[in-house]
Amino acid sequence: MEDNVNTLTIARDKAGKRVDELDKKRSDMAVKLAEDPHAFSNEEIKKMSDDYNAAVEAREFAEDALKTAQNNLKTPAKGPVPVPGNKKSGKEVTAEFVSNFKDMVTSGKLPNGTAITGDGSNAGLTIPDDVQTQIHRLSREFDALEPLVTVENVSTRDGSRVYEKLSDITPLQDLDDEKAQIGDIDDPVLTLIKYSIHRYAGIQTATNTLLADTAENILAWLEQWAARKDVVTRNLKIIEALGKATKKPTIEKFDDIKDLQLATLDPAIIATSSFITNQSGFAVLAKVKDEKGDYLMQPSVTNPEIYQIGGKTVRMFSDKYLPDISGSHPLYFGDLKQGITLYDRQQMSVTPTTIGGGAFETDTTKIRYIDRFDVQQIDDGAYAIGSFKDIADQKVTVAVGGSDTKSAGK
Structure with missing residues (x-):
């Protein structure tokens, strides 16, 4: 792999x-x-x-x-070294997980025998790697922003990384003499980024008849629910990190979009950049026209389902997953993989209860899901955030008597 x-x-x-x-x-x-x-x-x-x-x-x-x-x-979980010949298959691990999950609900105890008190102190049942992988795959069906940023799997709760911004990289010396001594170059401008894994939790209510279903259906239900929770939570934290950008131009007319694309970021960043907006913003952009009356946003020649502005892909997300900013539609432009990193602890866990959280009174099962990760901005120069409500078309230039006169925008 x-x-x-x-x-x-x-x-x-x-x-x-x-x-x-x-x-x-x-x-x-x-x-x-x-x-x-x-x-x-x-x-x-x-x-x-x-x-x-x-x-x-x-x-x-x-x-x-x-x-x-x-x-x-996936980062392998730390634990005892398996005894040769007794290693469990992926299906066996998954089946054991579902069995433990059902036992926790019926017994009110964790697999180690600790009683579930409902006070949030218990870690819960750790979701195995195979199930976590399926959750991440399902996440991509719900407008996840995670694929657009860099994801680093970590095995510690806290840590730090040293990065060199692309715009700060200095060139090597030009030695015109073969015998010239190689001198010291400028010290690189490095940025220390610290991450601290946080716990993000949510509770879902399920009917007790769920536990009477097959193991496959129980697992499928849990994966779908966890995937949705995972997308909403991680999107929120990624958006918070994106909001730290120092470049936040206001877009009011056609040329402002061209300025965002061509004059805001370092040329080296522009080469790998793309646009990102929500559905409402996409609908506005789709109607903006240039001076010739052509739409600013055009379908890709190779794939008509992909729209581009000046050769750069425009990615659309649901308003639910990428909401407006203070009443204005967002328009991100840049390379988010260089700008944002998500540190994934990969220790998802679930804890069910039929007593706490009002479950006893309603004869239901409360399921708490916990994800562990952190999101940090790495390079604030790798992207910019534009915002807009309405965008005026580019002014039309009309030739009259050998000279050009400009009319007002449409």
């Missing part, structure tokens, strides 16, 4: 390099076309656009494949 991650990392990097190369060629063409509109034929321009869009799609496909492979790599 680790070999597969390494291979996909190399593929992602190659795809990213290809996008960078084509982006530079496209920029050179744009400069030449500005000087001479006939410098390139329509076929050459279309081919460059097609090549660039295809390279972007290939890079994003490689990133998604790498993300999936990384999610499947």
Whole structure:
């Protein structure tokens, strides 16, 4: 599995390099076309656009494949070394988990014999890796922001990492003499990021008839419910980290979006950036037109279901999972994998009770779910947050008597 991650990392990097190369060629063409509109034929321009869009799609496909492979790599739980010949299979571990889950409800005790008091002091039953993996897979069906950021699996509650921002990297010295002594370079500008794993918990109410169902149905119900809770909780913390961005332009007209894309971030970040907005914001962006009357947001040539602005993908999330900001629609632009890291402790747990939390009075089962993770901003220069309500179209330029006059925006 680790070999597969390494291979996909190399593929992602190659795809990213290809996008960078084509982006530079496209920029050179744009400069030449500005000087001479006939410098390139329509076929050459279309081919460059097609090549660039295809390279972007290939890079994003490689990133998604790498993300999936990384999610499947789970930090092994610490515990006794298994005795050869007695190692349990994944199905056996899952079956034991469901059995323990049912026993906790009927007996009111944890597997170690400790009584469930309902005061929140008990850790609960740890969810096995196979079930956690399935929960993470299901999470992707509910507009999860997690795939857009970097996820690092950690085995300690607290820790720290040292990062060098892309914009702060200094070049190596140019030695024109083969015998020249290599001198010291500027010390890199490093940032120390500390993480501290938090517990995030929620309680679900289930009817007692659930426990009479099959083990498979009980497990499927728990996975679906935990996945929804997981997405809502992690999205909230990712959005909180995103809110720490220092660049927060207000968008009112067509050109403000172009400024957000082209003049806000470092060029090296722009090459791997994309737009993110919610459904309400997407509906507004879909109606904005340029000076020619064409829509600002266009479907990708290679995949009409994917929309782009200036060659950059626009990702849409439900308003429920990516809400408005103070009444305005959000428009994030940047590379969130460089800007945000989620530290995953991978110690999900559940604790059921038929006594506490009002379960006894209603003859139901209360199930507490706990997830453990932390989210930190790594590079505030890797993305920007724009906000808007309505966006004016680009002003139309009309040629009159050999001169250009501008009319008001539509």
